[in-house]
Amino acid sequence: MQKMIKKYFALFALPTLIAFTVAFVVPFVLGIYLSFTEFTTVTDARWVGLDNYVKAFKDPDFLKALWFTAKFTVVSVVSINVLAFLLALLLTKKVLGTNVFRTIFFMPNLIGGIVLGYIWQLIINGILYQFDVTLTSDPKYGFWGLVVLMNWQLIGYMMIIYIAGIQNVPKEQLEAAKIDGATSGTILRKIILPLVMPSITICLFLTISNSFKLFDQNLALTAGAPSKQTTMLALDIFNTFYSKAGFEGVGQAKAVMFFIMVALIVVIQLGITRRREIEN
Amino acid sequence: MVDDTQKNRPFLFLVLLVLAVAFLSPILIVLMNSFKGKFFINDAPFKLPTGDIYVGLENYTSGIQKIGFFSAFGMSLFITVLSVAAIVFFTSMTGWFLTRVKTKWSSALFFMFVFSMVVPFQMVMFTMTKTANVLGLDNPVGILLIYLGFGSGLSVFLFSGFVKSIPLEIEEAVMIDGGGPIEMFFRVILPILKPIAITVAILNVMWVWNDYLLPYLVIGTEYQTIPIAVQYLKGGYGSIDMGAMMAMLVLAIIPIIIFYLICQKYIIEGVVAGAVKG
Known part of the structure; x- marks a missing residue:
């Protein structure tokens, strides 16, 4: 049967493969190559070795963006996951209207990053106006603005995954613990938390990669203002490509390093998940 | 509890x-x-x-006029519906094909699809835009091919994972009855794939509809989708018409809320299924 299906390669696999080659394989390979060259239009590429990488590391904007992104990722990952988990605990206690609440909390996740950015620009500027400052007066407003925005967008999503995890905890185990006189704190720490570990891993991974790769929200909320101090990595790469003539090669080198950082996060994540699955 | x-x-x-x-x-x-x-x-x-x-x-009225909201809406709808249809149609076939044909080539291809899921857009942003330009794909029809290509990683992966759970006996039965691969896939396998096809469709609708940077770079100077139009309202010149901005934000959110209320069950299930496997 395998041989028979194989003959139909042109129908079943070729269309996807052509699109995949055009949209991904060629741009990816070309991107790696161009990161070692100086170019403005691709055809005029000239080999410069590691020059672009050296320039990228000497670029204070890049290092600032990396630091800002790292700080932002840590703060938003912790806050989103703690709040989403608490919300999931609340919603798994049979409270009236659980489904309606779930629907409401999840909704912001569907709104696109650009629209989200402008919604929060209005709200945050409105609050700061009372104190005679704006979102772009100080980078700390932009930072916390992005954290709040990200929490609003992702808490509902993570909450749904945590709810699924909590609902998988066997009821018998909970009842047995209660009969043995365990407090709800002990039950949470000793029974619920270990059993929802798979959900925690998924949520950590999703929030880390979403925060680290953030672009649209950053562009709409502050666009990096004041003076590039709230620029995240993805936006810095975009700016290097499109608003600094002659820096295309450096932009591509930054993009390759960005890819390597994202890939490292994924590899570490997969390693942890694998190990835990073997342990169980 | x-x-x-x-x-x-x-x-x-x-x-x-x-x-x-x-x-x-x-x-x-x-x-x-x-x-x-x-x-x-x-x-x-x-x-x-x-x-x-x-x-x-x-x-x-002023916002709709300023950014041409209805043409942006039409453009978003056109690109989202057709590219998601293309993604579901083509990657379901590819996911099935790569799972059932076990050669070193098919494994290598599958690995590349999975690998592409890890690569952030910025890595290929510049070169993809150039490639699209050179090949004449920088128009609303050409971008469909780009979306199919860039969206195929996750979609092939999800379909392939589902196909593994379908017993081979079903396909063998079709073959014994004299059916070929075309019949096998479209008559028998495709209906079984329906739940995962819904998940793939929902995940891709949410991505393509809200996507800003890819359409902005590939077709943005001539054709605007809703996110591009909203960002365009900000313009390069400091002062935003806040009134028009508010109205356009509302109009941008309404279709999403309608979509959510109609397909709520599928959306939540699909997003969770995609997250757990992806």
Whole structure:
């Protein structure tokens, strides 16, 4: 049967493969190559070795963006996951209207990053106006603005995954613990938390990669203002490509390093998940 | 779950109610401001649109005109519907094919699809735009091919994972009855794939509809989707027409809320399924 299906390669696999080659394989390979060259239009590429990488590391904007992104990722990952988990605990206690609440909390996740950015620009500027400052007066407003925005967008999503995890905890185990006189704190720490570990891993991974790769929200909320101090990595790469003539090669080198950082996060994540699955 | 929470239920309900209002309020505040004069928005976003401040639908008419909202809506709809249809149609076939044909080539291809899921857009942003230009794909039809290609990683992966759970006997039975691979896939396998096809469709609708950077770079100078149009309203020149912005934000959110309310069950299930496997 395998041989028979194989003959139909042109129908079943070729269309996807052509699109995949055009949209991904060629741009990816070309991107790696161009990161070692100086170019403005691709055809005029000239080999410069590691020059672009050296320039990228000497670029204070890049290092600032990396630091800002790292700080932002840590703060938003912790806050989103703690709040989403608490919300999931609340919603798994049979409270009236659980489904309606779930629907409401999840909704912001569907709104696109650009629209989200402008919604929060209005709200945050409105609050700061009372104190005679704006979102772009100080980078700390932009930072916390992005954290709040990200929490609003992702808490509902993570909450749904945590709810699924909590609902998988066997009821018998909970009842047995209660009969043995365990407090709800002990039950949470000793029974619920270990059993929802798979959900925690998924949520950590999703929030880390979403925060680290953030672009649209950053562009709409502050666009990096004041003076590039709230620029995240993805936006810095975009700016290097499109608003600094002659820096295309450096932009591509930054993009390759960005890819390597994202890939490292994924590899570490997969390693942890694998190990835990073997342990169980 | 735990007995001692029973007596706390009215309190818990109240906490959730307050949180729900807090979650909804940003959208409601934008809605409220969309009816206010443009000079009363930045300074007093929490004031109700009463008296002189109230301008009716003025912001909507001026915003729709300024960014050509309806053509942006049409463009978003065109690109989203057709590229998601293409993704579901072609990657379901590819996912099935790569799972059933086990050679070193098919494994290598599958690995490349999975690998592409890890690569952030910025890595290929510049070169993909150039490739699209050279090949003449920088138009609303060409971008469909780009979306199929860039979206194929996750979609092939999800379909392939589902195909593994379908017993081979079903396909063998088709073959014994004299059916070929075309019949096998379209008559028998495709209907079985329906649940995962819904998941793939939902995940891709959410991505393509909200996507900003890819369409901006590939077709943005000539054709605007909704996110591009909203960003365009900000313009390069400091002062934003806040009234028009509020109205356009509301119009951008409405289709999403309608879509959510109609397909809520599928969306939540699909997003969770995609997250767990992806």
